[in-house]
Amino acid sequence: MSDADLADQLLTLTRLVQRAEAAPAEAMCLPLLAMLADDGPFRAGEIAAVLGVNPSTVSRQVAGLVRSGLIERRADPEDGRASPLVVTAAGRGILDAERQRRAAQFGDALAGWSPDERARFADLLGCFVRDLQRTGALHGS
Template identity: 45%
Template sequence: MDSSGLPAPPGVDDRWLVSDRLGHQMIRLMRAVERAKAGADAPDGVERAAYVLLARLVLDGPRRSNALAESVHSDPSTVSRQVAGLVRAGLVERRPDPEDGRATLLAPTAEGLRVFQANRDRRNREIGALTAHWDEADRCRLAELLERLATDIERHHAPAPPPVLAPEAS
């Protein structure tokens, strides 16, 4: 039987069945997270996609808009629109790039840091409450496995590096 209780297709092995179970549980998890997000207020009025940008700037430090877009696997024009909202809200500021005076770096403001920390604290308390009955070793193992899965997904879906061109023969 597969994870839906249906007979497994002919010729599948245990690895396929475990992958099917994992896929089913990932869908359940994503739906549960989406339901929880739908019922929660946006952090300090910041739309969720923009909040991800604020978090990256806090955790990774100031960066150019294109580098920020790349780090969150998003389109630069979308990131530009979301950053404009963060700037208007006083959570992110534009600073001159010390390496190139024509360019700007995006950086969290003191208010941006406060908003990030308040929401990080709220998230961590909620996860702590949800898993309070878990053994600490299980909590740590889940964090390790989720990190590994996220890394593998990012690697699998990373854009291919540009081809290396052979030098022209003279």
């Protein structure tokens, strides 16, 4: 398979994942919620920088998540002007449910694969993701 064929397959995968997004309005904010849950807390400006998006976009998403009770602002003891964002229990519940839903979907898609095929795929996909992160291949795209 050529690099161009691989890129086409990955674009198709991206479209499939985007179509499979959860129905609730907060689905658009799941990457932000996951980032805060896995690596937070972060300030809104830090989130914008890491995600490479406009700070106003992050501000709108943060406001919606705060209104929904999925994240909250905390006082920063070192800088009274800063408000680190953290995921609430409700936010973790939404994120956990979405991760379980996606795991079930992927499990269904791989149901016909042997355990060896699944393990090989997981290993190769893990290597691919690590190399994408290491090289910054998708940064700014």
